[in-house]
Amino acid sequence: MKPVYLLVSLLCLTTIATTVNAQNYTTAKAPLRQNPYIELPLGAIKPQGWLHQMLIKQKEGATGNLDKLYPIVMGNRNGWLGGDGDQWERGPYWIDGLLPLAYILQDKELITKVKPRVEWSIKSQTPDGYFGPSKDYGREPGIQRDNSRDWWPKMVMLKVLKQYYQATNDKRVITLLTNYFKYQLTELPKNPLDHWTFWAKWRGGDNLMVVYWLYNITGDQFLLDLADLVHKQTFDFTGAFLKGDMLTRLGSAHGVNLAEGMKEPIIYYQQHPEDRYSEAMKKGFADLTKYNGMAHGLFGADESLHGNNPTRGRNCVQLWR
Secondary structure, eight states: OHHHHHHHHHHHOOOOOOOOOGGGGOOTTTTTTOOOOOOOOOTTBBOOHHHHHHHHHHHHSSSHHHHHSHHHHSSSOOOOTSSOOOOSHHHHHHHHHHHHHHHTTTOHHHHHHHHHHHHHHHHOOOOTTTSOOOOOOOOTTOOOSSTTHHHHHHHHHHHHHHHHHHHHOOOOHHHHHHHHHHHHHHHHHTTTSSSOOHHHHHHHHHHHHHHHHHHHHOOOTTHHHHHHHHHHSSSSHHHHTOOOGGGSSSTSSSHHHHHTTTTHHHHTTTTTTOOOHHHHHHHHHHHHHHHBTTSSBBBBBBBBBBBOOOSSSSSGGGOOO
Protein backbone atom coordinates (compact mmCIF):
# COMPACT_ATOMS: atom_id res chain seq x y z
CA MET A 1 0.00 0.00 0.00
CA LYS A 2 1.39 3.41 -0.94
CA PRO A 3 2.08 5.80 1.96
CA VAL A 4 -0.52 8.35 0.84
CA TYR A 5 -3.26 5.71 0.72
CA LEU A 6 -2.21 4.40 4.12
CA LEU A 7 -2.36 7.91 5.56
CA VAL A 8 -5.83 8.49 4.13
CA SER A 9 -6.99 5.14 5.52
CA LEU A 10 -5.70 5.96 8.97
CA LEU A 11 -7.34 9.38 8.89
CA CYS A 12 -10.64 7.79 7.88
CA LEU A 13 -10.42 5.32 10.73
CA THR A 14 -9.57 8.11 13.14
CA THR A 15 -12.69 10.07 12.20
CA ILE A 16 -14.97 7.19 13.20
CA ALA A 17 -13.05 6.02 16.27
CA THR A 18 -14.95 6.24 19.53
CA THR A 19 -13.79 6.42 23.09
CA VAL A 20 -13.42 3.07 24.85
CA ASN A 21 -12.21 2.17 28.30
CA ALA A 22 -8.51 3.07 28.35
CA GLN A 23 -7.65 0.00 30.43
CA ASN A 24 -8.60 -2.18 27.44
CA TYR A 25 -5.62 -0.81 25.52
CA THR A 26 -2.71 -3.12 26.33
CA THR A 27 0.89 -2.08 25.83
CA ALA A 28 3.93 -4.32 26.18
CA LYS A 29 5.43 -5.00 29.59
CA ALA A 30 9.16 -5.65 29.88
CA PRO A 31 10.87 -7.76 28.71
CA LEU A 32 8.49 -7.94 25.75
CA ARG A 33 9.38 -5.74 22.81
CA GLN A 34 7.70 -2.35 22.66
CA ASN A 35 5.85 -2.44 19.36
CA PRO A 36 5.32 0.79 17.41
CA TYR A 37 1.58 0.09 17.20
CA ILE A 38 -0.90 -1.35 19.67
CA GLU A 39 -4.02 -3.37 19.00
CA LEU A 40 -7.25 -1.41 19.01
CA PRO A 41 -9.68 -3.13 21.38
CA LEU A 42 -12.98 -4.45 20.11
CA GLY A 43 -15.42 -1.57 19.72
CA ALA A 44 -12.82 1.18 19.35
CA ILE A 45 -13.95 1.72 15.77
CA LYS A 46 -17.61 1.86 14.82
CA PRO A 47 -18.57 0.87 11.26
CA GLN A 48 -20.55 3.30 9.15
CA GLY A 49 -21.98 3.41 5.65
CA TRP A 50 -21.27 0.46 3.38
CA LEU A 51 -19.30 -1.45 6.01
CA HIS A 52 -22.15 -1.16 8.50
CA GLN A 53 -24.57 -2.46 5.87
CA MET A 54 -22.34 -5.46 5.19
CA LEU A 55 -22.20 -6.31 8.90
CA ILE A 56 -25.98 -6.13 9.08
CA LYS A 57 -26.11 -8.58 6.16
CA GLN A 58 -23.82 -10.88 8.14
CA LYS A 59 -26.20 -10.66 11.08
CA GLU A 60 -29.15 -11.49 8.86
CA GLY A 61 -27.26 -14.22 7.02
CA ALA A 62 -25.31 -17.30 8.07
CA THR A 63 -23.16 -15.63 10.74
CA GLY A 64 -26.14 -14.56 12.80
CA ASN A 65 -28.20 -17.69 12.19
CA LEU A 66 -25.81 -20.64 12.06
CA ASP A 67 -27.53 -22.26 15.03
CA LYS A 68 -30.70 -22.41 12.90
CA LEU A 69 -28.99 -23.33 9.63
CA TYR A 70 -26.70 -25.96 11.16
CA PRO A 71 -28.52 -27.14 14.29
CA ILE A 72 -26.94 -30.61 14.36
CA VAL A 73 -23.63 -28.94 15.25
CA MET A 74 -24.43 -25.43 16.50
CA GLY A 75 -27.65 -26.17 18.36
CA ASN A 76 -28.14 -26.80 22.06
CA ARG A 77 -26.31 -30.14 21.90
CA ASN A 78 -23.02 -28.41 21.14
CA GLY A 79 -20.31 -29.36 23.62
CA TRP A 80 -19.49 -25.69 24.22
CA LEU A 81 -22.94 -25.41 25.75
CA GLY A 82 -22.39 -28.53 27.83
CA GLY A 83 -24.23 -30.84 25.43
CA ASP A 84 -23.37 -34.30 24.08
CA GLY A 85 -23.01 -33.13 20.48
CA ASP A 86 -20.04 -31.59 18.69
CA GLN A 87 -17.16 -31.26 21.17
CA TRP A 88 -14.44 -29.86 18.94
CA GLU A 89 -13.62 -26.75 16.88
CA ARG A 90 -16.80 -25.81 15.05
CA GLY A 91 -18.60 -24.23 18.00
CA PRO A 92 -15.65 -21.97 18.92
CA TYR A 93 -15.07 -21.10 15.26
CA TRP A 94 -18.59 -19.77 14.94
CA ILE A 95 -18.41 -17.74 18.15
CA ASP A 96 -15.03 -16.34 17.09
CA GLY A 97 -16.93 -14.53 14.34
CA LEU A 98 -20.30 -14.04 16.02
CA LEU A 99 -19.01 -12.37 19.20
CA PRO A 100 -17.12 -9.49 17.54
CA LEU A 101 -20.05 -8.97 15.17
CA ALA A 102 -22.43 -8.76 18.12
CA TYR A 103 -20.37 -6.26 20.11
CA ILE A 104 -19.23 -4.13 17.17
CA LEU A 105 -22.88 -3.67 16.21
CA GLN A 106 -23.95 -3.52 19.88
CA ASP A 107 -26.78 -5.78 18.77
CA LYS A 108 -28.80 -7.03 21.74
CA GLU A 109 -30.18 -10.02 19.84
CA LEU A 110 -26.72 -11.29 18.86
CA ILE A 111 -25.28 -10.55 22.30
CA THR A 112 -28.08 -12.61 23.82
CA LYS A 113 -27.22 -15.43 21.43
CA VAL A 114 -23.48 -15.41 22.14
CA LYS A 115 -23.53 -14.85 25.92
CA PRO A 116 -24.62 -18.39 26.95
CA ARG A 117 -21.61 -19.88 25.17
CA VAL A 118 -19.23 -17.44 26.86
CA GLU A 119 -20.87 -18.03 30.21
CA TRP A 120 -20.70 -21.80 29.83
CA SER A 121 -16.99 -21.62 28.94
CA ILE A 122 -16.20 -19.48 31.98
CA LYS A 123 -18.24 -21.62 34.36
CA SER A 124 -16.82 -24.87 32.93
CA GLN A 125 -13.40 -24.23 34.48
CA THR A 126 -12.37 -26.93 36.93
CA PRO A 127 -10.15 -26.49 40.03
CA ASP A 128 -7.04 -27.56 38.10
CA GLY A 129 -7.56 -24.76 35.55
CA TYR A 130 -8.95 -26.78 32.63
CA PHE A 131 -12.00 -25.42 30.82
CA GLY A 132 -14.22 -26.53 27.96
CA PRO A 133 -15.72 -29.88 26.97
CA SER A 134 -14.06 -32.79 28.75
CA LYS A 135 -16.02 -35.91 27.82
CA ASP A 136 -15.88 -37.91 24.59
CA TYR A 137 -18.95 -39.59 23.14
CA GLY A 138 -19.58 -42.34 20.62
CA ARG A 139 -19.49 -41.72 16.88
CA GLU A 140 -22.46 -39.97 15.31
CA PRO A 141 -22.59 -38.94 11.61
CA GLY A 142 -21.90 -35.26 11.03
CA ILE A 143 -20.66 -34.51 14.55
CA GLN A 144 -17.16 -34.42 16.00
CA ARG A 145 -17.74 -35.97 19.42
CA ASP A 146 -14.19 -37.04 20.32
CA ASN A 147 -10.90 -35.33 21.21
CA SER A 148 -12.81 -33.07 23.59
CA ARG A 149 -9.65 -32.29 25.59
CA ASP A 150 -7.61 -31.42 22.51
CA TRP A 151 -5.60 -28.22 22.88
CA TRP A 152 -6.64 -26.82 19.51
CA PRO A 153 -10.33 -25.86 20.06
CA LYS A 154 -9.35 -24.10 23.28
CA MET A 155 -7.01 -21.88 21.27
CA VAL A 156 -9.99 -20.61 19.30
CA MET A 157 -11.98 -20.02 22.47
CA LEU A 158 -9.02 -18.15 24.00
CA LYS A 159 -9.39 -15.61 21.22
CA VAL A 160 -13.14 -15.43 21.81
CA LEU A 161 -12.62 -14.74 25.50
CA LYS A 162 -9.96 -12.14 24.78
CA GLN A 163 -12.38 -10.27 22.53
CA TYR A 164 -15.15 -10.63 25.08
CA TYR A 165 -12.94 -9.03 27.74
CA GLN A 166 -12.07 -6.16 25.41
CA ALA A 167 -15.76 -5.55 24.80
CA THR A 168 -17.01 -5.94 28.38
CA ASN A 169 -14.04 -5.68 30.78
CA ASP A 170 -15.35 -8.82 32.51
CA LYS A 171 -12.58 -9.67 35.00
CA ARG A 172 -13.65 -13.32 35.11
CA VAL A 173 -11.85 -13.72 31.79
CA ILE A 174 -8.53 -12.73 33.36
CA THR A 175 -9.07 -15.24 36.16
CA LEU A 176 -9.99 -18.02 33.74
CA LEU A 177 -7.03 -17.39 31.43
CA THR A 178 -4.58 -17.16 34.33
CA ASN A 179 -5.74 -20.47 35.76
CA TYR A 180 -5.87 -22.16 32.36
CA PHE A 181 -2.35 -21.06 31.46
CA LYS A 182 -1.09 -22.41 34.78
CA TYR A 183 -2.79 -25.66 33.82
CA GLN A 184 -1.03 -25.62 30.44
CA LEU A 185 2.35 -25.02 32.03
CA THR A 186 1.83 -28.11 34.16
CA GLU A 187 0.21 -30.35 31.53
CA LEU A 188 2.05 -29.56 28.28
CA PRO A 189 5.26 -31.34 29.33
CA LYS A 190 3.16 -34.51 29.81
CA ASN A 191 0.62 -34.00 27.02
CA PRO A 192 2.20 -31.75 24.36
CA LEU A 193 0.33 -29.77 21.73
CA ASP A 194 0.17 -32.74 19.34
CA HIS A 195 -0.93 -35.26 21.97
CA TRP A 196 -4.57 -35.58 20.84
CA THR A 197 -4.34 -34.26 17.27
CA PHE A 198 -1.65 -32.54 15.23
CA TRP A 199 -3.62 -29.34 14.62
CA ALA A 200 -2.53 -27.53 17.78
CA LYS A 201 1.14 -28.09 16.96
CA TRP A 202 0.70 -26.14 13.72
CA ARG A 203 -1.50 -23.45 15.22
CA GLY A 204 0.28 -22.79 18.51
CA GLY A 205 0.73 -19.14 17.52
CA ASP A 206 -2.90 -18.54 18.45
CA ASN A 207 -2.20 -19.84 21.95
CA LEU A 208 1.02 -17.83 22.18
CA MET A 209 -0.73 -14.62 21.09
CA VAL A 210 -3.16 -14.74 24.02
CA VAL A 211 -0.40 -15.69 26.48
CA TYR A 212 1.43 -12.47 25.63
CA TRP A 213 -1.79 -10.46 25.69
CA LEU A 214 -2.51 -11.67 29.22
CA TYR A 215 1.08 -11.04 30.33
CA ASN A 216 0.74 -7.43 29.23
CA ILE A 217 -2.24 -7.12 31.56
CA THR A 218 -1.11 -9.09 34.63
CA GLY A 219 2.69 -9.22 34.35
CA ASP A 220 2.69 -12.78 35.72
CA GLN A 221 6.19 -14.15 35.07
CA PHE A 222 5.08 -17.77 34.62
CA LEU A 223 3.44 -16.70 31.35
CA LEU A 224 6.87 -16.08 29.81
CA ASP A 225 7.91 -19.62 30.72
CA LEU A 226 4.70 -20.92 29.16
CA ALA A 227 5.38 -18.88 26.03
CA ASP A 228 8.78 -20.54 25.60
CA LEU A 229 7.18 -23.96 26.08
CA VAL A 230 4.40 -23.32 23.56
CA HIS A 231 6.95 -22.04 21.04
CA LYS A 232 9.11 -25.12 21.52
CA GLN A 233 6.15 -27.45 20.88
CA THR A 234 4.82 -25.53 17.88
CA PHE A 235 5.81 -26.46 14.33
CA ASP A 236 9.10 -24.76 13.42
CA PHE A 237 7.90 -22.21 10.88
CA THR A 238 11.12 -20.26 11.37
CA GLY A 239 13.29 -23.12 10.20
CA ALA A 240 10.83 -24.15 7.47
CA PHE A 241 10.79 -20.66 6.00
CA LEU A 242 14.50 -19.89 6.33
CA LYS A 243 16.02 -23.23 5.37
CA GLY A 244 13.28 -25.50 4.10
CA ASP A 245 11.47 -25.81 0.79
CA MET A 246 7.98 -26.26 2.20
CA LEU A 247 6.50 -23.29 0.36
CA THR A 248 8.01 -24.32 -2.98
CA ARG A 249 6.54 -27.84 -3.13
CA LEU A 250 3.02 -28.87 -4.07
CA GLY A 251 1.06 -30.46 -1.26
CA SER A 252 3.72 -29.70 1.34
CA ALA A 253 1.51 -27.86 3.84
CA HIS A 254 -2.15 -27.79 4.81
CA GLY A 255 -3.48 -24.42 3.70
CA VAL A 256 -5.42 -23.65 6.87
CA ASN A 257 -2.52 -24.70 9.10
CA LEU A 258 -0.29 -22.37 7.13
CA ALA A 259 -2.70 -19.43 7.17
CA GLU A 260 -3.44 -19.73 10.88
CA GLY A 261 0.00 -20.80 12.04
CA MET A 262 2.59 -18.90 10.06
CA LYS A 263 2.40 -15.80 12.28
CA GLU A 264 4.08 -17.70 15.13
CA PRO A 265 7.68 -16.52 14.49
CA ILE A 266 6.76 -12.84 14.59
CA ILE A 267 4.58 -13.33 17.68
CA TYR A 268 7.47 -15.04 19.48
CA TYR A 269 9.75 -12.20 18.27
CA GLN A 270 8.09 -10.02 20.92
CA GLN A 271 9.87 -11.98 23.64
CA HIS A 272 12.99 -12.87 21.65
CA PRO A 273 13.60 -10.06 19.13
CA GLU A 274 16.16 -11.96 17.07
CA ASP A 275 16.63 -11.25 13.37
CA ARG A 276 15.94 -14.84 12.35
CA TYR A 277 12.28 -14.57 13.34
CA SER A 278 11.63 -11.41 11.35
CA GLU A 279 13.71 -12.68 8.43
CA ALA A 280 11.76 -15.93 8.44
CA MET A 281 8.52 -14.01 8.03
CA LYS A 282 9.90 -11.89 5.20
CA LYS A 283 11.16 -14.94 3.32
CA GLY A 284 8.00 -16.89 4.09
CA PHE A 285 5.74 -14.24 2.60
CA ALA A 286 8.04 -13.81 -0.40
CA ASP A 287 8.09 -17.55 -1.17
CA LEU A 288 4.37 -17.90 -0.53
CA THR A 289 3.68 -15.13 -3.05
CA LYS A 290 6.15 -16.44 -5.61
CA TYR A 291 5.17 -20.10 -5.57
CA ASN A 292 1.55 -20.02 -4.39
CA GLY A 293 0.32 -16.47 -4.99
CA MET A 294 -2.85 -15.77 -6.95
CA ALA A 295 -4.16 -12.75 -8.81
CA HIS A 296 -5.92 -11.25 -5.79
CA GLY A 297 -2.67 -11.19 -3.80
CA LEU A 298 -3.41 -14.06 -1.43
CA PHE A 299 -2.75 -17.77 -1.79
CA GLY A 300 -4.86 -20.84 -2.45
CA ALA A 301 -5.01 -24.40 -1.20
CA ASP A 302 -7.17 -27.48 -1.71
CA GLU A 303 -6.63 -28.40 1.24
CA SER A 304 -2.84 -28.48 0.72
CA LEU A 305 -0.77 -25.93 -1.15
CA HIS A 306 -1.31 -26.31 -4.89
CA GLY A 307 1.02 -23.71 -6.34
CA ASN A 308 -0.34 -20.78 -8.33
CA ASN A 309 -2.59 -22.66 -10.73
CA PRO A 310 -5.70 -20.39 -10.93
CA THR A 311 -8.04 -23.30 -11.71
CA ARG A 312 -7.42 -25.14 -8.46
CA GLY A 313 -8.11 -24.59 -4.81
CA ARG A 314 -10.10 -22.33 -2.59
CA ASN A 315 -8.52 -19.07 -1.59
CA CYS A 316 -7.53 -18.59 2.02
CA VAL A 317 -8.61 -14.97 2.37
CA GLN A 318 -10.91 -15.71 5.30
CA LEU A 319 -8.14 -17.42 7.25
CA TRP A 320 -5.76 -14.47 7.56
CA ARG A 321 -5.96 -13.04 11.07
